[in-house]
Amino acid sequence: MSSTSAAVVIEGLTKQFGDKVAVDAISMTFPQGAFVGVVGRNGAGKTTTMKMCTALLPPTAGTVSVMGVDVWQEPVAAKKHFGALPETMALFDRLTGAELLVYNGLIRGMDRALVVQRSRELTRVLGLDDAVDRLVVDYSHGMTKKIALAAALLHGPAVLFLDEPFEAIDPVSTRAIEQVLNRHVADGGTIVFSSHVLDVVERLCDHVVVIERGQIKQAGAIDEVRRGGRLEDAFLALIGQEAADTKGLTWLGSS
Amino acid sequence: MAGIFLSLKVAVLKNRAAALRRNPAIGQSMVITVLVLGYFIVRYGPDFYATLARSGSFPDPGPIFAQLSFSVVFLWIVLTLTYGGRHDLDVRKLQLLPIRPAAIAVGLASTLVFSPGLWLTAGLAVVLAASFPDAIDHLPLLALSGVALVLLCAITGQLIGAGADLLARQRHARDLLLLLTFALAAVPVVLFFVMRSQFEGGSALPGSGVMQWVPLAWPGVAMAAAGQGLTGIAGAALAGSFLLVALGGWAWTGIIARSMLAQDSSTTRPARADDPYTSFARRLPANRRGAVAALELRLLWREPARLPGAIMATLIFGGIFTVIATALFDANDSGLAVFGVCAISFCAVGRRVNEIGLHASELWTNVVAPGRSADDLVGRDVASAIIDLPVVVIALLAIALDRGEWSYVLPALVLGVSAVLATYAGLRVFNVTFAKAQPRSKDTAPTQQRQSPILNLLAMLTWIIATAPVFAAAALVAAFGAGWLILALPAAAVYGIGLWVLSLRWMGGWLDRHQAELLVRIQGG
Numbered sequence: 001m002s003s004t005s006a007a008v009v010i011e012g013l014t015k016q017f018g019d020k021v022a023v024d025a026i027s028m029t030f031p032q033g034a035f036v037g038v039v040g041r042n043g044a045g046k047t048t049t050m051k052m053c054t055a056l057l058p059p060t061a062g063t064v065s066v067m068g069v070d071v072w073q074e075p076v077a078a079k080k081h082f083g084a085l086p087e088t089m090a091l092f093d094r095l096t097g098a099e100l101l102v103y104n105g106l107i108r109g110m111d112r113a114l115v116v117q118r119s120r121e122l123t124r125v126l127g128l129d130d131a132v133d134r135l136v137v138d139y140s141h142g143m144t145k146k147i148a149l150a151a152a153l154l155h156g157p158a159v160l161f162l163d164e165p166f167e168a169i170d171p172v173s174t175r176a177i178e179q180v181l182n183r184h185v186a187d188g189g190t191i192v193f194s195s196h197v198l199d200v201v202e203r204l205c206d207h208v209v210v211i212e213r214g215q216i217k218q219a220g221a222i223d224e225v226r227r228g229g230r231l232e233d234a235f236l237a238l239i240g241q242e243a244a245d246t247k248g249l250t251w252l253g254s255s
Numbered sequence: 256m257a258g259i260f261l262s263l264k265v266a267v268l269k270n271r272a273a274a275l276r277r278n279p280a281i282g283q284s285m286v287i288t289v290l291v292l293g294y295f296i297v298r299y300g301p302d303f304y305a306t307l308a309r310s311g312s313f314p315d316p317g318p319i320f321a322q323l324s325f326s327v328v329f330l331w332i333v334l335t336l337t338y339g340g341r342h343d344l345d346v347r348k349l350q351l352l353p354i355r356p357a358a359i360a361v362g363l364a365s366t367l368v369f370s371p372g373l374w375l376t377a378g379l380a381v382v383l384a385a386s387f388p389d390a391i392d393h394l395p396l397l398a399l400s401g402v403a404l405v406l407l408c409a410i411t412g413q414l415i416g417a418g419a420d421l422l423a424r425q426r427h428a429r430d431l432l433l434l435l436t437f438a439l440a441a442v443p444v445v446l447f448f449v450m451r452s453q454f455e456g457g458s459a460l461p462g463s464g465v466m467q468w469v470p471l472a473w474p475g476v477a478m479a480a481a482g483q484g485l486t487g488i489a490g491a492a493l494a495g496s497f498l499l500v501a502l503g504g505w506a507w508t509g510i511i512a513r514s515m516l517a518q519d520s521s522t523t524r525p526a527r528a529d530d531p532y533t534s535f536a537r538r539l540p541a542n543r544r545g546a547v548a549a550l551e552l553r554l555l556w557r558e559p560a561r562l563p564g565a566i567m568a569t570l571i572f573g574g575i576f577t578v579i580a581t582a583l584f585d586a587n588d589s590g591l592a593v594f595g596v597c598a599i600s601f602c603a604v605g606r607r608v609n610e611i612g613l614h615a616s617e618l619w620t621n622v623v624a625p626g627r628s629a630d631d632l633v634g635r636d637v638a639s640a641i642i643d644l645p646v647v648v649i650a651l652l653a654i655a656l657d658r659g660e661w662s663y664v665l666p667a668l669v670l671g672v673s674a675v676l677a678t679y680a681g682l683r684v685f686n687v688t689f690a691k692a693q694p695r696s697k698d699t700a701p702t703q704q705r706q707s708p709i710l711n712l713l714a715m716l717t718w719i720i721a722t723a724p725v726f727a728a729a730a731l732v733a734a735f736g737a738g739w740l741i742l743a744l745p746a747a748a749v750y751g752i753g754l755w756v757l758s759l760r761w762m763g764g765w766l767d768r769h770q771a772e773l774l775v776r777i778q779g780g
Contacts, residue, residue, distance in 0.1 A: 056517040079353035090347040
C-alpha cells in the first residue's frame, strides 16, 4: 500500500508499556483518497496505533506523518490536517452541541460565520438538529459520538482517524455517518478507522490492515486480503483463531 | 485566543447557571454555602478588615507582611487541592485541537477574571498596601507588590491545580495527594492563629523574620519594604516575585503539554498471587453476608479517593471525640467521658451515607442473585464493624492510658458498641429510604463525588435520633453515679441490639419485595 501522494505515512511505529510491546515497529502508507479499515481483536493494538497517529500518545519509537507533516515533531501543524474521533471523548460537555462546534471552530482559527454554516449542515446530516441546543452532558452515547464526529469534520480535514465510529450508533445514524464518510473520501479525503464490525469494514473500505499482537498481519486492498471470500473468514484465518473450546461449560443452563 | 477562552468560559457559566435552576442538589449547596459564608462575613468581616488595615503601622512590618503573603499563597495551594482543578476547561478537552500549550495557558489565565478568589486576593492586596501611613508616597512600588502577590497566587493555583490533575491520573498518587491535602490544610490554620497572636500583641514573633527568605513570602516582603520607603529591598523582592511568576508560568505550560497526552489506564493492575486482601477476605464468613462484607471493603479501596476520605474522617472525628472524652475527665466524672466514646460511632456516618446509591452496580448483582436481602444488609454492617469497632477500642484504650483509669473501660465499651449498633440501625433505614442516584467518580477524578449537604444533614439527624437513648443511658450514669450502671448498661445494650434487629427485619423485608424498585431509583431510571 504505497503512493507518491501519501496521506499518512507510518514508519517503525512502536509503543511499549513496561515490558509489554503494544505496537511493534509497524510501517504502512495510506494514499490520499483511501478508505482504510484497521481491524484486529481486542487488545491487538488498534487504539494505541490510532492514539499515536493523532498526537495523543507518544510513541516509544518510529514516526507518523500526516500530509507530509510529522505528527510528533509538529503536532500543532499536523492537527490542522486531520480530524479524529478517539475511543474516549473528552468534550466540553457543559456546552450545547451548537456551542461546542462553534468553539471548536473558533479555537481552530476558523471564521465564525463559516463555523456556524458548517455546523448547521453537519448537525442536519447527522440527525442532531433537535439536539443542538441541549447540553452535551445530556446526550446519549450515540449522540455524543455524532457531535464529536461533527467536531472532527468541521475544519474539512484531509485525513480522518476514527476509532470505533459505529459503536453504539443506531442503524439510521450509521447510514447517515456512512454517507458523510463516503462523501469525504469521494472529495479526496482519507479515512483511517478501526472497527470490530467486519461487515462495515467490508462495505465501506477499499483498504484494510489486519493487526495482531501489535504487528501487521496483512495490509492491502480489501480484495487482496479477502481473496474472493468474506473478510471475516480471511481475518480469522490470518490471526489463526480457532473455534472456542466450550467443552468445560457443560454446566451452562443447568440451574 | 484569550477572547475565545473568555467567551467559552462565559458560555459554560451561563449553562451552569441554567442547570442550577434545574438541579436542587446544587442549589441546596449554594444556599448553604452562601448562608455559612454570609454569617462569617457579617460576624467577623469588620474586625478582620480593621485588623488588616493596621498591618502597615507595625514597628517592623516586614515579618508580618512576609507571613501574610505566605499564608495567602499557601491558601491558594490548599484550596486548589481541596476543590480540584479545572473541570469545565480541562485541557484534555483541547487535545485534538491545533493549539500550543502556551496559548492554552494564556487563554486559561484570562478566565481567571471570573475567579472570586482572585478578586478577594486583589482586595486584600489593596487593603494591605493602603495600610501604610504614607502609602500614597510609595504608590508605584506598593501597586507593583500587590500585582506580584495576585499574580503569584494565580499562577500557583494554576500550577498546583494542573499538577494535581495530572498526578491524579494515577490511582495511588491521587490518594496520597488527598491525604497530603488534609495535612497541608493544617498549615493555614496554624498560621492564622500565629498571625492573630501577633496582631493582638502588636509585634512580630521573635524569629519570624526567617519567613522573609521563603519565596512565597516575597511579594509581602516587597510590599513591606515599599511601604517603608526601602526601595532597594522592595526592588529585589519584586524581581524575585516576578521571577517566581515566570517560573510558575513555564512549569504550568509544561504540565499543560503533558496533560494533553493520553495516559495508560490507572485501573490496570498486575495480577498478584499473594494479594493480602484475598487472604483476609477468606477469613470472613463463607456465605452471602461474608461475600457482601468482602465486596464492601474492596470497594472502599477501589472507589476513587474514598479510602483517604474515610481515613481522614476517622482520624479527625475519632481524634476529636477522643480528645473531648479525655477532657471531660476534667469534670472529674468518668461517666461524662463515655459520651466521647459513644460519639465515635459518628465516624461510620460519613463513610456510609448513601452507600446503596453509591454502589448501584453492586445492588444490581444482588437483585439478580437469589437470596435474602437481609443478608446483604448484615454484610454491609460486618464490613463497617471491621473498621468501627477497632476505632472504638483504640479510643477507649487511648483515654484509659492517658488518664490511668481502667474501671470505666468495660461499661464504656458496652455503651460505645451499643451506639455503633444503633448507628448502623439508623443508617440502614436512612440508606434504603433516601438512597439516591450518585454517579461514580471517574477513575481519574482527583476527588470523590460529594454528597448533597441536605443528605449529609439528614444523615446526621438520623444518627442523633438513633443514638440518643444510648447517650441518655450514659447521661444517667454521669448524673446519678456509677450505681446506675446496673440499669444503664443492659438498657443501652438491649436498645442497641433491639434497634439493629428491628431495622434489619424492617428493611430486609421491604427490600425482599422492592429491591428492583430501589435499583431503578438509584440508577436514575
